[in-house]
Amino acid sequence: MSTIHMLTGIPGSGKSTYAKQLCRSERAVLVATDDIRERLFGNESKQKNNYLVFDTAFAEMEQVLAGGRNVVFDATNIDRGRRLKFLKRFSGIPVECHVCDAPYELALARNKLRKRRLNEVILTKYAKNFAFPVHGEGFSAVHIVHAEADPGIVREELEQLLAAEPGHDELFRYLSASPYFSIMLGFDQGNPYHSKTLSEHTYSVLEYINECYEGEHLLVMQLAALFHDTGKPLCKVWKQTREYYSYFGHEHVSAIIACNLLKALGYDDDFVLHVVYLVSFHMEILHGGDAGASNIYHLLGGELLAELYFFAEADSFGK
Numbered sequence: 001m002s003t004i005h006m007l008t009g010i011p012g013s014g015k016s017t018y019a020k021q022l023c024r025s026e027r028a029v030l031v032a033t034d035d036i037r038e039r040l041f042g043n044e045s046k047q048k049n050n051y052l053v054f055d056t057a058f059a060e061m062e063q064v065l066a067g068g069r070n071v072v073f074d075a076t077n078i079d080r081g082r083r084l085k086f087l088k089r090f091s092g093i094p095v096e097c098h099v100c101d102a103p104y105e106l107a108l109a110r111n112k113l114r115k116r117r118l119n120e121v122i123l124t125k126y127a128k129n130f131a132f133p134v135h136g137e138g139f140s141a142v143h144i145v146h147a148e149a150d151p152g153i154v155r156e157e158l159e160q161l162l163a164a165e166p167g168h169d170e171l172f173r174y175l176s177a178s179p180y181f182s183i184m185l186g187f188d189q190g191n192p193y194h195s196k197t198l199s200e201h202t203y204s205v206l207e208y209i210n211e212c213y214e215g216e217h218l219l220v221m222q223l224a225a226l227f228h229d230t231g232k233p234l235c236k237v238w239k240q241t242r243e244y245y246s247y248f249g250h251e252h253v254s255a256i257i258a259c260n261l262l263k264a265l266g267y268d269d270d271f272v273l274h275v276v277y278l279v280s281f282h283m284e285i286l287h288g289g290d291a292g293a294s295n296i297y298h299l300l301g302g303e304l305l306a307e308l309y310f311f312a313e314a315d316s317f318g319k
Helices: 015-026 033-041 050-066 080-089 104-112 120-128 155-163 168-175 198-212 218-227 250-264 269-280 282-287 289-300 302-317
Strands: 004-008 028-032 070-074 095-100 141-145 237-239 244-246
Touching: 004 015, 004 080, 015 028, 015 070, 015 095, 028 033, 028 050, 033 050, 050 070, 104 120, 104 250, 120 250, 141 269, 155 168, 155 218, 168 198, 198 218, 198 302, 218 250, 218 269, 218 302, 250 269, 250 282, 269 282, 269 302, 282 289, 282 302, 289 302
Parallel strands: 004 070, 004 095, 028 070, 095 141
Antiparallel strands: 237 244
């Protein structure tokens, strides 16, 4: 049976390069929305008539599948609702998702080297709205396409440190080798819902987990605590009408940071995805109400829902 390989990731995450490699290894036909925009409008960066672009892409895929070939679908595919509609349209056909995990900073650096540069505001919007794909959407598999990076820390040292339950200063003295954690020190959240700096809040969540968690996935929970707010510095926006800072989308930015660093530390995909899903959904369990909990249950299952309820307790305690 033919297979669709859906790529996901923000612009500059390496999708197009990987798509060509995947086409060779899977003997697949490439369907890329950038190529379609070039054909239709003479410019791949023209973000107009998206319905026409995607209708054309879907028609091309259906034609390829009818011929018994595999398809590589190269688009950002950051929106979960649109992915669900795609999976419904192509129900009965295996769809494997390939997540390009390049975080915002790497994508931004790559974007600056392009002839046609994407506006940084638009790139930030992509990063803040990238809902990390999950198996429960209907994918037959979720693969992480790792962008090489220097994490600045060592897996064995980190695990030993977490097992020793260090104090705030000792923990962040070590973590500060990574810029994602060094920026947390002294970071004033400027928000009435948080009285602590970002590093202090992160430590308080970790402290609650160390004291109260009784499950089998302590390391997963500890790492979720460390990473769950790493995206806040990028997402910090002043809300004039409310007179405080907002952090919309930080959970999505944090999820990609967690994915990239944990892969760089050598963790396997299943472990990484477990942490990433806790990070990615931690705001929905806090503010989504019954509808959010129901959505999480259908996407992730009861065990992860229970872990997210506990994580929400830890997150609230840390404020």
